[in-house]
Amino acid sequence: MSSLFICLYLDEDVNILVAELLQARGFDAVTARDAGQLSTTDAEQLTYAISQARTLVTHNRTDFEKLVQAYFDAGQMHYGVIFAVRRPPQEIARRLLVILNQVTADEMQNQVRYI
Template sequence: MSNFLISLYLDEDVHVLVADLLQARGFDVITARDAGQLQATDAEQLAYAITQGRTLVTHNRTDFEELVQSYFNAGEMHFGVIFAVRRSPQEIAKRLLVILNQVTSQEMENQVRYI
């Protein structure tokens, strides 16, 4: 990935206010709603994030951990997945900012983070 900064894709379970808060700080963030991906399957959500070169943010740890494991087993790459415990949108944004300010997009490739 050529961009140094991480671009995020928030699946439909993550409150859209998280995107607004991060965009206000200059970060590239889109939501499933923005992308027309509402009600897409988890596999489709991850595939969309990959086609866009984005790190996926989700609350759905169980299903996406299985998907990420299947990508790993198949030797396929992704641009990272961040699992966020359900908290207020402000707290999630705060925790994401730590990653966005300290981790490059290249460092996030094929990685999983928990916040």
Template sequence: MSQIFISLYLDEDVNVLLADLLRGRGFEATTAQEANQLGKTDAQQLAYALSQKMAILTHNRVDFEALAQVYFAANQEHYGIIFAVRRSPQEILKRLLMLLNQFTADEMKNQVRYI
């Protein structure tokens, strides 16, 4: 079944306020704290996002770029990895909304995007 809107999982480094801002605009967003995933490894965070059919939003470019390469090499799917430069939640939201309004969840599959 196709999914139109991208659902987001925010890893523990992303300000939880962003999830509230996204939900206020009608998007599905879950934080690591809400999902009881605090303290998990990056691989576990990505696996959790995959299990929930969510793209992951992170500030951790180095580790998640490496994980994206591992997934690619293993021909393993994920629902997208979005890297955000550390900025205020409002600025990240502004950049994120451009991406969310441009791509469907199906188009985001296996993609790596930088905002």
């Protein structure tokens, strides 16, 4: 079954206001706090996002690029990772909305985007 809309999972480094702004626009965005995933490792964050069929949003480019590469090397799938440069929450939400309005969940699988 194909998925149209991307569901997001924001790790604990991303301001929860980003999720609230996206939710106000009707998008499915969950934070690490909401999911009870605070203080888990980066690998656990990615595993959780995958278990929930969610695209991970993070500011932690260095560590997650290595994890995504390991998934690629092992032939494992994920639902996408979006690396966001630290900006005000409204700007991050605006940039995420561009992706959410133009990319399907199926197209986001195994993809990495930088905003």
